[in-house]
Amino acid sequence: MQTLLVAATCFSTALLPATGTASTDLPVLNDASSATVSLDAEYRLGRNWARILRAQAPLLDDPISYQYLEDLLWRLLPKSQVQDRRLELFLLDNPTFNAFAVPGGIIGIHSGLLLAAETEGELASVIAHELAHLSQRHYAQRLEEERRNRPLMLAGLLASILVAAADTQGGMAVLSSTMGANAQGQLAFSRRNEQEADRVGMQTLVEAGIDPHTMPQMFSRLQRNYRFYGQRPPEFLLTHPVTESRIADSLNRASQLPEVQSHADNSDFNLIRARMQVHHSESPQKALATFRAATQDSDQLHNRYGLMLAAIAAADFALADKTWNTLDASARRHPWLLLSRVERFLAAADSASALEISRELIALYPDSRPVRTLHARALRETGQLQQAIRIYKQLTRDYPTDTLIWFELAEAEGLAGNILAVHEARIEYFLLTAQFDLALKQLEYAAREKDLTDSDRARLEQREQEAKALRQEMKEQF
Template sequence: MVSTFLRGAQRLVCLALACSMTLSTAQGLPSLGDGSSMTTAAERKLGERIARELYRDPDYIDDAVLEDYVQSIWQPLLAAARQRGELTSELDERYAWEILMGRDRTINAFALPGGYLGLHLGLIGVVASRDELASVLAHELSHVTQRHISRLMDQSSRVTPLAIGAMILGALAVSRSPDAAGAVIMGAQGAAVQSQLNFSRDMEREADRIGYGVATQAGFDPAGFVSMFDKLQQASKLNDNGSFPYLRSHPLTTERMADMQARQALLERRPAAAQPDLVHAMMAARARVLSNPGPDRLRSWVGEAGALGEVPAAQAVPVLYAGALSASRLRDDAAARSLVVRLRAAVQSDPKALRQVALLDAELRAVAGDGSGALAALAAIPAELVGRPEMLLAAPLQIRSGHAAEVAQRLQARVALDPRDAAAWQQLANAYEQQGQTLRAIRAEAELQVARLDYAGALDRLKAAQNYARGPRQGNAPGDHIEASIIDVRARAIEAIVKEQEKERQAER
């Protein structure tokens, strides 16, 4: 199991795809637009291998509120890439297009093979607007749609994709030790891969150009690219202490910055926003708190919020949000409730911001054991704004209050639309278990493992379900015979995947 979500392994991010140093000149770079001999299926498989370990990483976080916010930016970018023809139907169907978030406080984002992206909370916490975050995601998306990763892997003719994946995972496993990480790189294979898996300057410029067009078509302010570049340029003047790994994985050049500035100058300047983006301010504050700062920093945020005077909402909102969430993590429920009241007053004129306050209120009340208060806070959210966070926050509270059947019905609809929603499968398993539908609960647990790419774990749960279905039971739940048939089909499919993975491991030895 990896010990941290890429923390301290930034010298190795290039092994994990995607860093942008100069490609070795020993072999020529294929011209942009050339195809890749690595199939999309092979690239997806390699990406799954890496992502499977990141899902197991203690720093991996599936926070419904932050995930919802990131998806509100990511989905328009995907739609724009489809409209522009950058995202072909083949890639759209075959790649995962998943964003995995990590609690790491460093400022980083990275692309993995097969349409997986990594995003550190440190980056969300430092960007000043959703437009800046969109600029980073659009750039990484364009690396994938242009198949930069697979084309660079083609240059590593001496190393198989599976060996590359193994080395990436090895690098992650030693990420707490720079010396050990360096030793991985210095190996013969490691040196060969590092010299090849580095984005060229041409690829970086192409990702800038295409990402800029995608973000602009998706409705994001193109100024986000320029302001993000300015922010990174300022960061580059700091000592290289590990705080800004994105600079090492995507080094700025005067040409790249000038190109973005020139593109923006050609566009008609948009009028300044009438209101500050209070939702982004709260999400950035949430990311900073959830990135696991120490108790002293949490207490500092609580104190700062408590001492806050009369200031504009744009300044007050992130301070109050961070203070309320920090107080809850410190188990100071009274302070958390007081700060939520002040936060709600500060965003009264912004419905989307009020939704975030209601979600925070519900979350903090649930932590404090006030389930009915949490459900009341969620019920106050307008129906047109309700989404995945509300469902996942309400589910355990409603299950405990005797409404497991209703919860199961909603979650069944959710996983039918998105079978990779691991958190929804977990709550669905809980809802089934509460109703005494053990067989369905076990299958939901198996589907949770599938969503996290742990096929061996999924097969284990499916076999447990088969044993349960064959054993002596009393009071079988309605429809168990149908469920047993579904389980048999799923078990055969997952077993085939597990056997294929085992053959691949044997081939590596």
């Protein structure tokens, strides 16, 4: 961990400029920043930075919540000014409310942001704001500004994203020190970027059919909650300063935009928010008490869903079943609720029942990421390893940078006794998490396996060359 933090600090001077796209035919928004770092370099740097992020920050293994956020991101992206749409979304298992955009199309969302927002529009406003930072290449512009002043300031800012993703207190220490050393001119430059991101982000909301007033609403909520943080405000408020003037400016901008005939439906948002409430609860018993009270106060679907999830977390499967039986027929057909029934049976080690439901879901939603993921787990738990491996391999082709899928594939291959395949899945996992020495060690183990074909040896040799080249590239970059 310490090595990664040092590396993050060292390479962020090179990376922080990059915030946009990799396509060289994009319009140049700032000639100086384009001279400092090319769009292609931004993309490469950002994707390599993501390797370190995967190694350092805990990712949330929740395919249902991830799919919801990815769908929301892709609802906004076509309406944004981002032209290179090779984005990668990270859902971090972190209860603090924060989001960030990193050069090369990296969008990071802390799970706590789903708790801070109270409507889907408020959540969308934060994502639209981060997309605007990417489209306007603000990091590249800031590098050009700091190139003449204090490049190490930028190094600390980007490194703090990595630290804060894994350790809120550590990230706060790094970020506070770098902000404290900042000059007034740099702060003004940052405010200009934030104002532009607000303006561009609001336009994205309007184009996506979302009320732009949700952005100042979110700002106001964050500012009201600021007092609860004392001397340790959340990273989002430090990297995205919220002031009365900014709120007033965003309200004024929203009032000047075309009126949106919004038919906001927060039902799915509320379901995902209930998942995060249970996940981040102090204990399953605490979550049970919270949602028992919530269902008594308001018998809404998301409250009963939260109660069912809390019961599963507390291993009170009788209560989980009782709550399920209170749902009407339409709710029981909702794919997320059905997937949570799969989760319930997997948690109770009743893999046969889990598989029965997941088979029905895979027939209805054959391309769904969460359905495929949970179906593969049910197959693995029932010993149907080859079928599970087939689905995991399909998922790795569709989502080649998802380390959680590679990890599960390695587990399934190991249970099936496919030792070479275990090595190869682990090699990919280590490369995706910037653990190059471990990847090379795994390649050594793989090369010692018996009965390797000429094709196997050639493939391993190629992977070794790729691993060494990537390690050298990252040394040069960072």
